[in-house]
Amino acid sequence: MADGRWIDRVEELEDVFIKRLEDAVKIPSISAYPERRGDVFKMSEWVAAKLRAFGAEVSIKPLGKQEGTELELPPLVLGRYGRDPEKPTILVYSHYDVQPASIQDGWKYDPFVLTIEENGRLCGRGTSDDKGPLIGWINMIEAFQKAGTDVPANLVFCFEGMEESGSFGLREALEDEADKYFANVDALCITDVVWVSDEQISIPQGLRGVLFYILTITGANQDAHSGGFGGQISEPMTDMVNIMSSLVDSSGKILVPGLYDNVQPVTQEEYDSYNKLNISEDSLLGGTGGRNLHETLADTLISRWKKPSLSLHRIQNATPGEGASTSIPAKLLGKFSIRTVPNMKAQDIDKLVQRHIRERFDSLGSKNDLEINCVAAADWFYESADHWNYKAAIQATQNVWGVNPALTCEGGSIPIILDFKKILKKNVLLLPVGRPTDGAHSTNEKLDNSN
């Protein structure tokens, strides 16, 4: 059997691969639950053993205690397969922990028993996010070995056990290993993403960044009754809705002056290519039942991939023991966030936002106090598809699926990808294995057998 193309071996190995996924799903490696921490460690050992079984060198990197607790963090499972100086060295990132799941949440099957549906769907927690894609790397090595072919790249593995719970310790470990374990890495490949739609095979080149704001407006020490005090005292809610209404309009246009100044224009080529993508209206709305602000497919995709957006999330009463329904809130938190795209600079945007809000507030002549805080920020991410790392992925997709993958973006932000990029300074490829309807953080998670 040690001959032929590796891809032909995949079908022969199907049962082996499925059994492997079954074994992995069986271990409930939920990083969010302290009482499951043992299973996350067990999963790290399982992954290490599999890597070793196929000839990879494995190094377990402990990450110490979880801040503020006595809990040990699950280790990074580092691995190395191949050391050919002629080949490029690819760092592969994935994670072996999973989101919580319980049959009571509405799963059709026990989430920790792999169940195969007639249509070939492999159901179980972690099948898509991210045990399935992780095991894909091991399966690939096995297929190459069975085909008697060399894997065309040296692989460095970095498998994490806390991704679903804040990736504690990962950034420090990356900084620590940048010049050591990861010293000779030429490019990165991260499989923790999905296709743009169930119908459209794709490779995302970009992610939006995010700036998250909290506005605090204070007018009193405690909520007051609107009968007794309405009209007499200064009401924070009045200022809050006024400021918020000055940030964005009902068409989604951001009203902060200067905010669009550095947004990279969309090329006609991109526009045309987006209009040709195979994405149904349902996929576009992701089951939310939301109302699309845009007419064409391209405009819709551009609004989430290539344009900044500003969403008002909530206005929260910050007085402990929220008052009666007719109370005047004494102190409010207003939360909103801005998604950023190339080539916006977070620092500049923050200045524009702060200045705009301060000017608006000053114009109100309010007696309340205002605080503006940008409490979280992550940069946007964008890679050129001209890099060999992307070219290889496009070629591989053609080989396996017989089609050209669409080059897309994602509207969301993935901070750890930024960390990899910032610390290792190499091209990062986001290679989807699953589909958007896999239910990664939801019930009835599945991976289509074809994936």
Add this chain to the structure above:
Amino acid sequence: MADGRWIDRVEELEDVFIKRLEDAVKIPSISAYPERRGDVFKMSEWVAAKLRAFGAEVSIKPLGKQEGTELELPPLVLGRYGRDPEKPTILVYSHYDVQPASIQDGWKYDPFVLTIEENGRLCGRGTSDDKGPLIGWINMIEAFQKAGTDVPANLVFCFEGMEESGSFGLREALEDEADKYFANVDALCITDVVWVSDEQISIPQGLRGVLFYILTITGANQDAHSGGFGGQISEPMTDMVNIMSSLVDSSGKILVPGLYDNVQPVTQEEYDSYNKLNISEDSLLGGTGGRNLHETLADTLISRWKKPSLSLHRIQNATPGEGASTSIPAKLLGKFSIRTVPNMKAQDIDKLVQRHIRERFDSLGSKNDLEINCVAAADWFYESADHWNYKAAIQATQNVWGVNPALTCEGGSIPIILDFKKILKKNVLLLPVGRPTDGAHSTNEKLDNSN
């Protein structure tokens, strides 16, 4: 002893009166707790027995079951003292139930044991709201009897046991008895109010009305992630803050066109009299630490007594299982209320508000759906102080306290007072017995012995 002025008897009877209040406080007649309903009934019997002891005819009016429950409502205790056709007949309303109270809430003493502080404060649940004032009527009869003087009016009592829990059944009972038990009533006296400040003896002539609104804006079936969908779909929060910001400005001015049209102007005489009231800045703000929008005392009082106000209460996510902090809410409830004053008409105001909001929403070109509902409405209340009922109260205050009471208003709304007015169509006097710092619905409720 059966001679002299009745007022001289009050001091001699002090111990008897305090013992009576002690007995009443001991019965935890909390109408909010089903398991205390027995105590509310016990309290009704206690009140009936006291009335009978001083020669009143008593009639117990059962109110049936509490809607949606198997709980019996506590009865109205109706009473009649004196039937002299030469005298006016006054309907006296008070209630014998109390708010919940427990030492764990932070009371200095057991709330159901009357504790007398050195400064003469009578501490215990119900001392001010409303057992103290209710017992005041019984004490008054006793003092007149001991003084050998006739009470100068016929009294009809209407004592309720559900005031703190929605006054279930009261309105129907009033309608039922309007031409029967209450047929010959000439005027009403309600003691369930307090002075305008601790320092200022007062009689309120007016209460503001209220219109309570819920705006519902719907854009989707479920909350969406702002990374994936921000900029693409229509966001209800954007419309909500825009509409809300068009209702009122930071100086408290209502922006709905036409809203002030029928507001009765304040006379120079009222303005001057308000400026002379003895109300400290602390009393004015009621301990809220709020920031006063007005310079003079008169302007401050006018803003809550004589002017309408519009307060924005909250914006609530209406999607079950509120989403992540970066979500786009799919459906929102926006709550606000308008306090009304003479001579605003609720129906006209509602039309102005609905038209303004609908026009504003239409101008946004939004893809969301808007619903506007006025879910509660209570009229304002205002009585002329020229009526003999008020003149008698002013004279009585002069006799007891040696000063003229200030004629004031209250900013809040008391729906049951409106019911009495509407159904019995007689002059209603609101006669304060307690002070605003009595802590009527709070911990450490007290009544000053002087009151």
